Amino acid sequence: MSSQVFTVIFAYGMTYGFVVSYALWMRSRRKRLEDRQS
Amino acid sequence: MKTQRIFAWLATVALGYGLYLAITSPPDAVQGEFVRIFYVHVSTAWVAFAAFGVTLTGSLAWLALKRPILDRTAAASAEIGVFFTGLAIMTGMIWGKPVWGTAWNWGDARLVSTAVMFFVYVGYLALRRTISDKRVRANRSAVLGSMAFLMVPAVYFSVNIWRTLHQGPTIRSDGASMDPAMLAAFLTNLAAFSLVFVALLITRVRLELLAESVATDEASERHGLATPDLEML
Numbered sequence: 001m002s003s004q005v006f007t008v009i010f011a012y013g014m015t016y017g018f019v020v021s022y023a024l025w026m027r028s029r030r031k032r033l034e035d036r037q038s
Numbered sequence: 039m040k041t042q043r044i045f046a047w048l049a050t051v052a053l054g055y056g057l058y059l060a061i062t063s064p065p066d067a068v069q070g071e072f073v074r075i076f077y078v079h080v081s082t083a084w085v086a087f088a089a090f091g092v093t094l095t096g097s098l099a100w101l102a103l104k105r106p107i108l109d110r111t112a113a114a115s116a117e118i119g120v121f122f123t124g125l126a127i128m129t130g131m132i133w134g135k136p137v138w139g140t141a142w143n144w145g146d147a148r149l150v151s152t153a154v155m156f157f158v159y160v161g162y163l164a165l166r167r168t169i170s171d172k173r174v175r176a177n178r179s180a181v182l183g184s185m186a187f188l189m190v191p192a193v194y195f196s197v198n199i200w201r202t203l204h205q206g207p208t209i210r211s212d213g214a215s216m217d218p219a220m221l222a223a224f225l226t227n228l229a230a231f232s233l234v235f236v237a238l239l240i241t242r243v244r245l246e247l248l249a250e251s252v253a254t255d256e257a258s259e260r261h262g263l264a265t266p267d268l269e270m271l
Contacts, residue, residue, distance in 0.1 A: 004070050004071035004072055004136070005071055007071075007072065007075070007132060007136060008071050008072065008074045008075055010132065011074075011075045011078060011079075011129050011132045011133070012057070012060075012074075012075075012078060014125075014128065014129070014132075015078045015082065015125055015129060016053070016057075018121075018125060019125075019234060019238075022121060022238065023046075023237075023238065023241070026238075026241050026242060026245050027241075029245060029249075030241075030244075030245055030248060033245075033248050033249055033252050034248070036252050036256070037248075037251070037252050037255065
């Protein structure tokens with residue numbers, strides 16, 4: 001039972017983690033580009 | 039920027055609600071708690087299909103209208119599609135290991151066709167990096183972006199054509215055979231990930247346009263500096 005729950009937590013953590021990381025990468029790249037532009 | 043923020047907030051709220059429904063929905067009689075992985079697995083696969091659909095539309099529209107924004111949208115969507123295909127494969131493997139007894143099966147039509155689709159679109163992104171001329175790059179990648187979409191129906195119908203390990207479609211023409219609470223969690227996560235896709239797509243296209251604008255500014259600055267040097271010679 002607990003191994004099932006941990007597997008589910010891992011799957012959700014990985015999915016949400018990657019999505020948030022991708023969004024944050026875009027944000028930091030935008031800031032770097034804006035700095036270069038100014 | 040305002041539209042981008044609205045979609046980002048909507049996506050965050052929808053993801054939170056989707057997570058809540060996924061946690062509170064009942065466990066499956068056969069799969070137990072593992073059924074909850076299915077809500078994110080199908081949603082990520084759906085976003086990948088939708089993203090490749092946008093790439094197809096953008097590619098065809100570029101070939102017809104030759105507007106740069108259409109090419110950039112196609113490219114941004116392909117990147118997001120590859121990202122979500124990767125997530126769908128990984129969540130599928132995490133689910134498959136305990137439920138099927140194996141994380142990967144080379145004899146399975148859905149798994150192998152999805153892997154092929156992933157690499158076809160990685161090839162699309164690689165092609166874009168090999169051509170510096172924007173117009174040539176847009177033309178060639180539009181042709182590949184249109185042809186690559188053939189992989190989407192191939193992946194989707196693979197479970198109907200070949201009866202291998204992967205189960206058939208979840209929503210069928212005769213209705214979904216699912217508990218209402220599970221169906222609510224499934225559909226909410228599908229909608230939430232669709233909002234995530236829209237938010238990421240808007241952000242990615244704007245980022246690409248900003249990068250091009252910065253590159254153009256820097257190139258013209260270099261040109262401006264080079265001219266006096268040439269005059270001195």
